[in-house]
Amino acid sequence: MRFVKTYNDFKLDCKLELKPGTITALIGCNGSGKTTLFKLYLGLIEDDDKHTNQVNKEEIGVVWNDSSFSLVLNVLEIKKILMYSYKHFDCDYFDFMLSRFELDPKKPLKEYSTGMLSKLKIIIATSLHAKTLLLDEPTSGLDVIARNEVLDLLRDYMEQNEETSILISSHIASDLEGLCDEFYFIEKGKIILCEQDLESYALLKGADETVDLSYALKKIGMTYLTNERQFYVENYPNLVIEKAHIDDLMEYMIKGETV
């Protein structure tokens, strides 16, 4: 799917594929275009061709990080709204999840903590048994324990609904490393990297003139980023080779000098 949208000072232009049974990560800084992409996908805004994406919203569950149902409502009331809005809303699953996470159904949302609200939003999205889940920064503002609970929820959901595609956007990359199958890195509206296997990425430190740098992509200072880890492991046993984590990839792809 191609997403193109121009604002006054920003242009989004990227291609992204959501595959069934895959958890896809969209990683980027604030302002890189993640939320705009979500809005385009859902048909909330039109693209540069004045075209609005038509999707079947019965089959999509969405979690926004800065938006929820009206905060004066409580969970019981929201459940009623959902029951009348969706054909396939699963009340039993919803109730079970509420009690599993100890969320009080009679409290209005404005009295919920950030963590409780995030968990509720994910429970709502997963109760639809949707084919697609779009999660915009679902773990932002959460403490470590709540984050892990949320990630576990998503893992369980994927196990029970194998054909679902999930798109998670985040700038907290460490959550996503153990969870996602495919990674898109976005910066200033463009996809700068799309990879499935991050194992082959590494940071090379202390490389001197004897090292063949033809497989190095970027450098910051004297450290190089490469996507051919195996080559360097086999040929340069004295070179310091570190696994490149998602944060490193972001930093080097955005701020590094191209080699």
Added chain:
Amino acid sequence: MKGLLVKDFLLMMKSKKVILFMLFIGIIGGINDISFATGYILMVLAILSLSTISYDEANHGLKTLFTLPISKSDYVKEKYLFSLMITGIGFVFVTILGCFSKSGFMETLIILSTALLLLALSLPFQLKEGNEKGRIVLFVVVFGCTFLFAFLNQFIPKFFESIESVLNTLDPIMFSVSLLITSFVLYFFSMMISIRVYKNRVLD
């Protein structure tokens, strides 16, 4: 749309103390003058139904609302339907109230028409600009009309005298019923305009 209606009724129930208080004032004030009660209660309910729009728009709420399987035109239609239902409930309430004192049912119909016309005027602005600007439009229209009539009455009394004489020749039933039908028609046109206006609305 059913989900949206459920949501709006639930939201209005949050203001139930305010509604009961207003009804109480309306009843007290209406003991001597039923048209006060009618006008007051209908206007209050009409404006309250519009407040659901501000609940929807608070805290980027529209982003969540539009992940429900609804289109922009569904949203607009539901607002018009909901406002109509609330005004209808108010109308039934006021009519029952009117049975206890000598009343003009015609008067009630005319006030109902006025409420519908007010809604028809302010809903497009509420939907386009959000609640604050919509309320301003509402007040400007109401006060503007009041001042206009007072002004005309002061300086061109013949204008109103001639209208009055024309109205007196009309059959009151025919007049109030046709006024009501006209306001329904204008209400419907207002909805069509709002649907077009809302298409360009950015959801945030």
